[in-house]
Amino acid sequence: MLGNKAFKSTLFVGMLTLAGLTLSFQANAACDFVSTKDGSPLVIKAVDTDTPQAKEFLATCVNPYTKAYAKDAEAAKAGKKKFGYYSCTQCHGPNGGGQVGPSITDSTWQYSKHVTDKGIFETIAGGSNGGMFAWHNQLGNPENLATDDILKIVGWLRTQYNGGSEKPWLNETPKK
Numbered sequence: 001m002l003g004n005k006a007f008k009s010t011l012f013v014g015m016l017t018l019a020g021l022t023l024s025f026q027a028n029a030a031c032d033f034v035s036t037k038d039g040s041p042l043v044i045k046a047v048d049t050d051t052p053q054a055k056e057f058l059a060t061c062v063n064p065y066t067k068a069y070a071k072d073a074e075a076a077k078a079g080k081k082k083f084g085y086y087s088c089t090q091c092h093g094p095n096g097g098g099q100v101g102p103s104i105t106d107s108t109w110q111y112s113k114h115v116t117d118k119g120i121f122e123t124i125a126g127g128s129n130g131g132m133f134a135w136h137n138q139l140g141n142p143e144n145l146a147t148d149d150i151l152k153i154v155g156w157l158r159t160q161y162n163g164g165s166e167k168p169w170l171n172e173t174p175k176k
Contacts, residue, residue: 044138
C-alpha cells in the first residue's frame with residue numbers, strides 16, 4: 001500500500017497528466033464551430049473549392065478579410081456586394097444597421113460571441129433561434145453561401161461598426 005506522501009504524489013501527477021490532456025484537447029478543439037441555436041457542433045470543413053483565405057480561417061478562426069478590409073475600403077466593397085446579393089439587406093438594412101432583423105454593426109450584440117469573427121460566422125453559417133436560417137452551403141442548401149462569401153460579408157460588416165472605439169476582432173490571433 002502506498003504511503004501518504006507517495007499517494008499524494010501519484011494523485012498530483014495523475015491530475016497534472018489529466019490537465020495536460022485537457023489543455024491539449026482544448027488547443028486542438030479551439031477552431032471547432034458551435035451552433036448559435038443550441039451549442040451543438042457546427043460541422044464546416046475545408047473543401048476543394050475554398051479559397052486560401054477560407055482555408056486559413058477554417059484552420060485558425062481568424063478572418064483574413066477583417067484586417068484587410070479595415071485597411072482598404074475599396075476591397076471591403078466585395079463584402080458589401082455579397083451582403084446585398086444574398087439579400088442580407090432585407091432583414092439587416094442596407095448597411096447592417098437593422099430593419100426587421102437586429103443591427104449587426106453596433107455594440108449591442110444579439111449574442112455575446114459576436115465579439116469575435118468566429119462567433120458571427122457561426123451565427124451566419126448555422127442560423128439562430130431568432131429567425132435567421134442557416135446560410136452556409138454545407139448545411140443543407142448547396143446554393144447558399146460558401147465559407148469565403150460569409151467571411152467577406154463579416155469583414156465588410158466590421159468596417160461598418162459604429163459601437164465605440166474597441167474593435168477586438170482586429171486583434172484576434174490564430175488558434176493552434
